[in-house]
Amino acid sequence: LLSTGGKCRVAVEPLVPCRRGTTDESAGSFFRRRFGVEAASCIAQPLLGGIHAGDLDRLSASSVFPQLVDLERRGRSVLLGLRRHAARPAAGGAFRSFPSGMTTLTGAMVAQLPPGTVRLGTLITTMTRHGDRWRVRSADGSTHDADLVVVAVPAHVAAEVLPAVSPDVAASCGMIRYVSSAAALLVYRARDIARPLSGSGYVTGPARRPDPVMATSWLTGKWDGRAPHGFTVLRGFFGGDRDEGSASLPDDTLIALAHDSWAHRFGIVGRPVLARTVRWVKGSPQHEVGHLARIREIDARLGALSGVAVAGSGFRAVGIPDVITDARSTARDLLDRWRAR
Ligand SMILES: Cc1cc2nc3c(=O)[nH]c(=O)nc-3n(C[C@H](O)[C@H](O)[C@H](O)COP(=O)(O)OP(=O)(O)OC[C@H]3O[C@@H](n4cnc5c(N)ncnc54)[C@H](O)[C@@H]3O)c2cc1C
DSSP states (O other), X not given: OOOXXXXXXXXXXXXXXXOOSOOOOBHHHHHHHHHOHHHIIIIIHHHHHHHHOOOTTTBBHHXXXXXXXXXXXXXXXXXXXXXXXXXXXXXXXXXXXXXXXXXXXXXXXXXXXXXXXXXXXOOEEEEEEETTEEEEEETTSOEEEESOEEEOSOHHHHHHHOTTTOHXXXXXXXXXXXXXXXXXXXXXXXXXXXXXXXXXEEEOXXXXXXXXXXXXXXXXXXXXXXXXXXXXEXXXXXXXXXXXXXXXXXXHHHHHHHHHHHHHHHTBOSOXXXXXXXXXXXXXXXXXXXXXHHHHHHHHHHHTSTTEEEOSTTTTOOXXXXXXXXXXXXXXHHHHXXXXX
């Protein structure tokens, strides 16, 4: 992955002086300073591209890897700190999912609540003050009044919902950029794939071999029950901040690009027996340099109004575990402040 020079540069990271000051910097600047140019382009960019669909030089270091920034702020080597805190590999593999997909999680949450509590398929359009409560209006014209509201939609939707609550907050929400991505899922006969598929997938960097597929995983290697015995499912991601145009390519083109890339890489002889595409339009929030300051400002402005907060991946957390933690603490804080008012 890295040249000898690139590895040596990573190895001397403990000798790199710590940055002074607490102003935010890009993830690219942080990585290049600490680990060198090669590690930044061959390791950090592909990994962050895979997780955030983002560009290393736009994402905020404090937002996307706060633990690493914190190690440096405490005057420590990031490399030695990572080694010290390295987690043991989880028993049963690093990946978790549900056999029937992610709606199992939301379905289980709905089932815990009294019937009628959750209204599915209802788009909210605006939110206004109504006496000392909040009024949330839906696209079907219905309204719902509440003492406390957590706005947990994507930030670009919050920008449309919140102008009457706070034009400044709505404007700040609108400045949080999102990028689109798409996936091609191709099912092959396992015997048609000449090279063994070890591990669970790979991410590609722009540095050495241009590859239209940003990240690939073999779902049948990650989880049981994704295909009948003797078949392999490959999933490839397109788009993200560095190549967003490819997320809107026609289905046939995405499928052909994925197949050509994998046929070459894995020595695939046959055609896929099944092919599907999935799209996430404006699905990945970009926590760019200055993001945390913007969120502090949004929180402060909403905190000055009683009973409203924002939550979700556009604001403080990315990834389902962190989004759940953020949602719990946001709801608890809102309730505590309301009770203490
Ligand atoms: C391709 C891809 C792969 C990912 N893989 C992983 C992974 O492997 N592991 C992981 O932890 N995370 C993963 N993530 C990230 C994870 O999905 C998000 O961090 C998480 O879903 C964000 O939760 P959220 O509630 O903030 O936003 P969302 O899950 O986007 O939920 C926002 C909700 O708001 C609703 N909504 C939008 N507009 C309105 C409106 N006007 N009125 C009412 N409702 C509205 C939407 O329908 C949606 O249900 C992935 C993301 C993508 C795009």
